[in-house]
Amino acid sequence: MPTLVMKFGGTSVADLARIKNAAMKVQREVDNGYDVIVIVSAMSGKTNELVGWVNETSPLYDAREYDAIVSSGENVTAGLMALTLDEMGVPARSWQGWQVPIQTTSAHGAARFLDIPRKNIDAKFAEGMKVAVVAGFQGVSPEGRITTLGRGGSDTTAVAFAAAFDAERCDIYTDVDGVYTTDPRITSKARKLDKIAYEEMLELASLGAKVLQTRSVELAMRFKVRLRVLSSFEDVTDTSGTLVCGEEEIMESNVVAGxxxxxxxxxxxxxxxxxxxxxxxxxxxxxxxxxxxxxxxxxxxxxxxxxxxxxxxxxxxxxxxxxxxxxxxxxxxxxxxxxxxxxxxxxxxxxxxxxxxxxxxxxxxxxxxxxxxxxxxxxxxxxxxxxxxxxxxxxxxxxxxxxxxxxxxxxx
Missing domain, CATH: 3.30.2130.10 (VC0802-like)
Incomplete structure (x- = not known):
């Protein structure tokens, strides 16, 4: 089966109703013939709450314990997403970073990927699992401790899995329906782009556009992962969202993209x-x-x-x-x-x-x-x-x- 990676941000899984909505989008791709890897963020506001508890408990905290605490939000979402899919008749299993295992450096709070072995998840796909729901933002250090990748790390997790599993595409579901020529809140003339080149997206992300995390775009460009930015709150078609891809896929574009x-x-x-x-x-x-x-x-x-x-x-x-x-x-x-x-x-x-x-x-x-x-x-x-x-x-x-x-x- 071809593999598809789908990532859902915090607003997309903010409550049980939104998790059910996201699960229906996953079910659609399973019905289309994909093995799906779903990367989830913590439910909206949960990470900030956990960070607040850490700071209140210990302003000069141990970074190892900080990672253990703040990564728990993604674990909850992954479990709830897997249960929801199972209730819908879609065979799914949740995966925490250490279970994959997502191997990272020891830089707690700002870890970098070392390797994502395919063996464990591939074995479960072979046994009939259709969806692997992976907690984003986290991994495990060489010392066996939980690590986190820094804020926005779930985007990076999604792209890294797409690269590791040779995914056909990586779909990033968020609260906007694509990448625009500029912020639509500033000008009503802003236009959604059908396609944008990696380099353009990387510049826009680093210059203030909040749609994608900069590290995720860097990783996508390096491994030629085709990214699609979509809204969690709209029906998806083959032409939905914005595709982030190599410039050779873009026939004609304006001199200035955004x-x-x-x-x-x-x-x-x-x-x-x-x-x-x-x-x-x-x-x-x-x-x-x-x-x-x-x-x-x-x-x-x-x-x-x-x-x-x-x-x-x-x-x-x-x-x-x-x-x-x-x-x-x-x-x-x-x-x-x-x-x-x-x-x-x-x-x-x-x-x-x-x-x-x-x-x-x-x-x-x-x-x-x-x-x-x-x-x-x-x-x-x-x-x-x-x-x-x-x-x-x-x-x-x-x-x-x-x-x-x-x-x-x-x-x-």
Whole structure:
């Protein structure tokens, strides 16, 4: 039998009625002739509740016990899904990470996959099991301890199983019906995409689009897993959702596939830093060690051996960045006149594989923003994206203006 992987997120299994709804979608694929591996998240809100209990019990918790506790939400969902399918006459069995076993590193709370052996699940399929319901987000370390993969890890689990079992496709069921050209809450002109290339989806996910977890898209691109994003709350047809695939599967696409945004960004500038070899390493090394997620980086022209260095980071990491820079200055590894933080910024990005072969995208983007009187603070580019930092109050206006400028409401 061909294998299909289906993943259901927290809102899709939030209560028993929604678990039954998801089980009916699984039954449909079994009737279509698939052996199905279902990856489930914890019921909506349960992981946050478990994390809260851990923090209340032990603020300086042992990460091994944290993983043991927070992974239990997925175990409950897996068991309930398997029972529901059995009641519907579909032979199913639940699997916790250690039973597969999903082998991971020992980095509790942020484990990475080492291997997913097929032997145990394949044996059960051979015996007549039609659905393996696997608890997402978890695995087992070489030491035999339960591990978790970090928030959003169930998406990554699903893609990893699709790769390990040579699945025909990996269907990610969520509370949206696909990937849109931008957030439909910002502009009613946003259009659902039938297909999107791995690279475009990876950029959109990393730039703020919340539809898929970044690690899952990276894994899908590496192992050429065809991903489909679907709504749990709509009837599924062969043309439902958005297919994430290799660009060779996409006949024609717009130059720009979508507009992404990240609302809570900060622009930080080190004023008058010594311009010498190694200064960038002296600045960004401590920031990395402090866990600051640096994105855009711009260095000004040097004057009299001094320069300004600007970078962006999430606004909730500003205090951490300031502390890291002050400590580096106190140690004498860097010397600067001042550190200025602008906490009212947003990042807007246009993404598209068509940008590789089309000129003028940057000019059109900047002209559209200028027409609306939106000032650009920082610009960065890559082969298939252009990102700018602007004042947060203009974020929605910028998204709407760029969506209109590139006519994303129209299909290619």
């Amino acid at each position: 507009v992404a945004y990240s609302r809570d960004e900060a622009k930080m500038t080190l004023i008058s830093v010594a311009d010498r070899p190694g200064i960038a390493a002296a600045i960004f090394g401590p920031l990395s060690e402090a866990g600051v997620n640096v994105d855009m980086i711009v260095q000004n022209i040097s004057e009299e051996g001094r320069t300004d260095m600007t970078f962006s980071c999430p606004v909730d990491q500003v205090l951490r960045a300031e502390k890291a820079m002050q400590e580096a200055q106190a140690k004498g590894s860097i010397n600067f006149h001042d550190l200025v933080a602008d906490k009212d910024a947003a990042k807007i990005s246009v993404v598209g594989i068509g940008m590789r072969s089309h000129a003028g995208v940057a000019a059109k983007m900047f002209a559209a923003l200028a027409k609306e009187g939106i000032n650009i603070k920082v610009i960065t580019t890559s082969e298939i994206k252009i990102s700018v930092l602007i004042d947060r109050k203009y974020m929605e206006l910028a998204v709407q203006a760029l969506h209109d400028a590139f006519e994303l409401e129209k299909a290619a």
